[in-house]
Amino acid sequence: MKINSPLEAYKYLPQTNCGECGEATCMAFASKLIDRSGKTADCPPLMKEKKFAKKLAELDRLLAPEIREVVIGVGDRAAKIGGDDVLYRHKLTFFDKTKMFFDVTDTMDEAALVERVKKIANFKKFYVGRHLLLDGVAIRSVSNDPAKFAAAVKKVAEVGIPMIFCSFNPAVLKAGLEAAKDKNPLLYAANKDNWKEVGELALEYKVPVVVSAINDLDTLKTLAKTFAEAGIKDIVLDPGTAPSGKGMKESFTNFLKIRRAGIMGDTEIAYPIMAIPLTAWMAGITDPVSASFWETAMASIFTIRYGDIMILHSMEPYATLPLVHLAETIYTDPRTPVAVDSKMYKVGNPDENSPVLFTTNFALTYYTVESDLSSNGITCWLLAVDTDGIGVEAAAAGGQLSADKVKDAFDKSGFDIHKDVKHNSVIIPGLAARLQGDLEDKLGAKILVGPMDSGRLPGFMEKNWPPKQ
Amino acid sequence: MANKKKLSEVTDMFKDVDILSLEGVTIEGDIEIDLSGLGGGFDPMLAAILGQENAVLAQHFARLAGVFGVPVGFGAPAAGVPAPAPAVAPALAAPKLKDLIPAKFDVANIAEWTTQIQEVPIGNTSADGGSRGKRVMLGGEKALPFFPDAPMPNRNQVTIDVFDMRLGLAKAVKENYDEVMDNPGEWAKKNVEKFNADMITIHLISTDPLVKDTPAKEAAKTVEEVLQAVDVPIAIGGSGNPQKDVEVLSKAAEVAEGERCLIASASLNLDYAKIAEAALKYDHDVLSWTQLDMNAQKELNRKLMKQCNVPRDRIIMDPTTAALGYGLDYAYTNMERIRLAALMGDEELTFPMSSGTTNAWGARESWMVSSPLKEDSDWGPREYRGPIWEIITGLSLAIAGNDLFMMMHPTSVAVLKHITQTLFGSIEAEPVDIANWIGAEV
Numbered sequence: 001m002k003i004n005s006p007l008e009a010y011k012y013l014p015q016t017n018c019g020e021c022g023e024a025t026c027m028a029f030a031s032k033l034i035d036r037s038g039k040t041a042d043c044p045p046l047m048k049e050k051k052f053a054k055k056l057a058e059l060d061r062l063l064a065p066e067i068r069e070v071v072i073g074v075g076d077r078a079a080k081i082g083g084d085d086v087l088y089r090h091k092l093t094f095f096d097k098t099k100m101f102f103d104v105t106d107t108m109d110e111a112a113l114v115e116r117v118k119k120i121a122n123f124k125k126f127y128v129g130r131h132l133l134l135d136g137v138a139i140r141s142v143s144n145d146p147a148k149f150a151a152a153v154k155k156v157a158e159v160g161i162p163m164i165f166c167s168f169n170p171a172v173l174k175a176g177l178e179a180a181k182d183k184n185p186l187l188y189a190a191n192k193d194n195w196k197e198v199g200e201l202a203l204e205y206k207v208p209v210v211v212s213a214i215n216d217l218d219t220l221k222t223l224a225k226t227f228a229e230a231g232i233k234d235i236v237l238d239p240g241t242a243p244s245g246k247g248m249k250e251s252f253t254n255f256l257k258i259r260r261a262g263i264m265g266d267t268e269i270a271y272p273i274m275a276i277p278l279t280a281w282m283a284g285i286t287d288p289v290s291a292s293f294w295e296t297a298m299a300s301i302f303t304i305r306y307g308d309i310m311i312l313h314s315m316e317p318y319a320t321l322p323l324v325h326l327a328e329t330i331y332t333d334p335r336t337p338v339a340v341d342s343k344m345y346k347v348g349n350p351d352e353n354s355p356v357l358f359t360t361n362f363a364l365t366y367y368t369v370e371s372d373l374s375s376n377g378i379t380c381w382l383l384a385v386d387t388d389g390i391g392v393e394a395a396a397a398g399g400q401l402s403a404d405k406v407k408d409a410f411d412k413s414g415f416d417i418h419k420d421v422k423h424n425s426v427i428i429p430g431l432a433a434r435l436q437g438d439l440e441d442k443l444g445a446k447i448l449v450g451p452m453d454s455g456r457l458p459g460f461m462e463k464n465w466p467p468k469q
Numbered sequence: 470m471a472n473k474k475k476l477s478e479v480t481d482m483f484k485d486v487d488i489l490s491l492e493g494v495t496i497e498g499d500i501e502i503d504l505s506g507l508g509g510g511f512d513p514m515l516a517a518i519l520g521q522e523n524a525v526l527a528q529h530f531a532r533l534a535g536v537f538g539v540p541v542g543f544g545a546p547a548a549g550v551p552a553p554a555p556a557v558a559p560a561l562a563a564p565k566l567k568d569l570i571p572a573k574f575d576v577a578n579i580a581e582w583t584t585q586i587q588e589v590p591i592g593n594t595s596a597d598g599g600s601r602g603k604r605v606m607l608g609g610e611k612a613l614p615f616f617p618d619a620p621m622p623n624r625n626q627v628t629i630d631v632f633d634m635r636l637g638l639a640k641a642v643k644e645n646y647d648e649v650m651d652n653p654g655e656w657a658k659k660n661v662e663k664f665n666a667d668m669i670t671i672h673l674i675s676t677d678p679l680v681k682d683t684p685a686k687e688a689a690k691t692v693e694e695v696l697q698a699v700d701v702p703i704a705i706g707g708s709g710n711p712q713k714d715v716e717v718l719s720k721a722a723e724v725a726e727g728e729r730c731l732i733a734s735a736s737l738n739l740d741y742a743k744i745a746e747a748a749l750k751y752d753h754d755v756l757s758w759t760q761l762d763m764n765a766q767k768e769l770n771r772k773l774m775k776q777c778n779v780p781r782d783r784i785i786m787d788p789t790t791a792a793l794g795y796g797l798d799y800a801y802t803n804m805e806r807i808r809l810a811a812l813m814g815d816e817e818l819t820f821p822m823s824s825g826t827t828n829a830w831g832a833r834e835s836w837m838v839s840s841p842l843k844e845d846s847d848w849g850p851r852e853y854r855g856p857i858w859e860i861i862t863g864l865s866l867a868i869a870g871n872d873l874f875m876m877m878h879p880t881s882v883a884v885l886k887h888i889t890q891t892l893f894g895s896i897e898a899e900p901v902d903i904a905n906w907i908g909a910e911v
């Protein structure tokens with residue numbers, strides 16, 4: 001972004017305070033543009049009225065993120081990458097989470113291919129009120145045979161998640177493009193030998209393309225610049241991802257340098273970067289678990305330091321789970337509140353016989369407990385106690401979770417433990433067991449100490465609910 | 470980004486969706502783990518790393534891979550078999566792309582990084598008046614870790630936990646320590662000899678009045694025992710009870726006089742002045758511990774320096790480690806901000822950092838047999854999830870600026886060391902020709 005104060009954006013707005021954008025004033029809208037929670041398209045007058053056309057174009061140019069945003073695939077699973085404005089997440093936030101593509105080859109037998117692609121597409125991991133997914137499929141042309149590649153592409157395309165076509169042979173890439181018209185795959189890759197042909201394909205089929213130059217930033221920039229001048233806008237950079245030793249250190253350094261240059265205004269190299277941790281499998285590691293660990297470690301490094309899209313191999317849960325969590329960790333907006341509202345929540349449709357539980361209002365804790373309950377079909381009342389957004393264990397130790405606080409939360413929620421349920425009992429987190437006595441006195445209710453981890457609530461309920469009279 | 474939904478709705482939505490899982494296959498089993506018999510035939514790079522545990526589990530895993538239908542190579546080295554050279558397609562008409570437009574890449578160093586992180590040694594050798602066999606040096610950075618702006622003078626260090634009593638640990642961890650858990654000296658020895666620990670941390674948890682209420686004097690004997698058993702530098706931790714810790718750590722400092730241990734820790738919730746006093750009197754370093762709060766960290770460091778006269782080369786910070794998926798975003802950014810502020814000249818933050826990476830084992834993904842959520846894709850064998858959770862938690866913080874890692878699982882220690890030392894630049898490896906990765910057999 002070339003500007004950083006609302007005042008600068010305000011200059012380009014209609015300044016009528018008409019309110020159509022949902023904001024009371026143009027100035028309020030301008031600050032949303034600056035923190036990137038709003039976009040120019042949300043201001044109807046600016047979009048529609050001819051007299052603003054010039055201002056709109058200029059404003060869009062000023063607001064464009066430093067790193068170009070590139071879209072791969074189509075539909076609601078299309079993968080958007082790049083779009084960053086800062087080098088450190090606390091300076092704003094990172095945009096467009098690192099996308100994880102997993103490899104298949106055009107020599108796999110059809111059943112295995114389809115099964116693997118479906119597994120990639122169907123992966124889910126729940127996390128604070130949403131699910132984390134994997135993003136796409138990288139099809140490697142091992143055969144180097146256009147017909148075989150096209151056949152594999154057809155199969156993968158049916159599943160409907162974004163694709164990367166991997167071959168240095170333009171004939172192979174072209175066959176893939178013909179087999180998956182309008183699917184907007186990413187072409188991998190143009191290098192110093194094939195750049196003319198691959199560039200032409202990117203132009204002809206209007207698809208994003210990777211330029212590749214291993215450990216050679218001058219060539220990488222030369223290719224990117226040449227493509228940009230020819231009218232190719234959606235470019236992704238591959239500076240090479242070496243899996244070991246000094247080579248890996250060089251790769252890491254290249255990622256740092258490219259992103260720093262891009263954020264600092266070198267537009268000729270301000271594109272998303274691709275990491276290929278799959279090369280871990282070429283490092284001569286004989287044992288598959290070791291190779292997978294190494295791949296995950298490499299992927300983690302490049303998730304943190306500026307990799308925008310990755311090609312990976314291991315689909316084992318011990319590879320995918322840490323990776324989707326790490327991408328979420330690094331790309332979570334540090335500006336969003338970490339607490340949920342302190343109140344009584346319903347899980348399912350609870351009634352007067354349903355159990356009553358409480359946890360803290362720290363978002364992570366609350367969502368974990370809520371999902372453990374709902375996923376296991378436990379209908380109940382769940383109170384989020386305001387602990388200043390701190391988890392149960394720390395809050396119970398630090399005094400932010402005390403019998404008084406819990407009582408207070410019940411009072412404020414309007415829920416009456418004596419009237420709204422018949423059993424007069426409350427299940428408390430195992431990590432807050434020390435509050436049991438105090439709570440009995442303060443609430444005048446029976447206190448059941450629940451498990452240390454809410455994941456064990458189903459078993460606990462089976463044994464302890466309804467409470468014995 | 471995935472759209473936000475109430476979980477219960479999502480649950481309903483997926484009721485009918487067929488979730489891929491290993492139905493009918495039990496992954497959890499009593500698999501024998503034996504790290505003492507590191508057999509041959511292991512990969513040279515990661516040989517020491519995964520040990521026997523892997524050999525057994527790898528076979529197990531290969532069978533499972535068959536169930537998945539995933540083509541995972543097993544045994545033979547994946548030696549990057551090159552694809553046939555790409556046949557160059559007949560030259561297409563190239564109206565827009567005629568010639569390369571040459572460009573030179575260049576980027577400047579960060580000018581604002583003007584300040585060096587304090588170097589802090591742990592451990593006194595005979596030359597320093599102690600009995601340690603070596604000294605560990607932390608800090609000294611002039612740039613973010615592994616950045617090209619300035620060389621990083623000291624590599625990351627790992628200290629492996631020892632507890633002064635048998636305690637409940639995740640299964641995958643416990644299997645490595647079961648036979649030494651009643652003997653802190655033997656435990657420490659195993660950490661150094663078998664698991665390549667740079668340091669040992671002895672946690673005196675039994676001193677907690679709610680645990681065993683071991684008297685400070687007796688706990689100090691455990692410290693002596695560990696100092697006798699190994700000659701690496703040690704860190705000494707309390708039980709977390711703010712009242713008792715002051716007494717316990719002071720006594721421990723006394724019996725370890727002259728060894729320059731890391732006393733863990735001084736914090737704002739206890740009498741930090743007493744801890745600092747004992748550390749100075751008996752020649753130790755102080756771990757300055759705060760909870761995910763950069764301003765509190767500044768305050769405590771300031772108090773240690775100004776009020777307690779702790780010299781700069783005796784302060785290490787622990788800004789708190791939260792596990793991957795359980796607040797690592799805060800822990801990561803807190804450390805990165807602290808390190809950036811230090812490099813830009815905030816003298817209250819220019820200290821090396823330490824991470825309680827072991828906290829990763831608190832994440833349910835690292836120890837639970839399977840997901841408690843029915844909608845989740847299969848979580849696979851937990852034997853592998855725990856170690857990688859600890860690795861990724863630690864590695865993320867290494868990149869944020871952390872110097873010293875307090876860890877538990879030997880596999881995690883080995884991988885973390887190998888990857889951080891690779892980024893540090895001290896690992897030599899055969900160069901791998903990655904140009905043909907597309908055709909590689911993996």
Ligand code: SF4
Pocket residue numbers: 013014015016017018019020021022023024025026027029030042043044045046
């Ligand atoms: S819609 Fe546009 S003109 Fe109207 S208030 Fe919003 S920003 Fe101003």
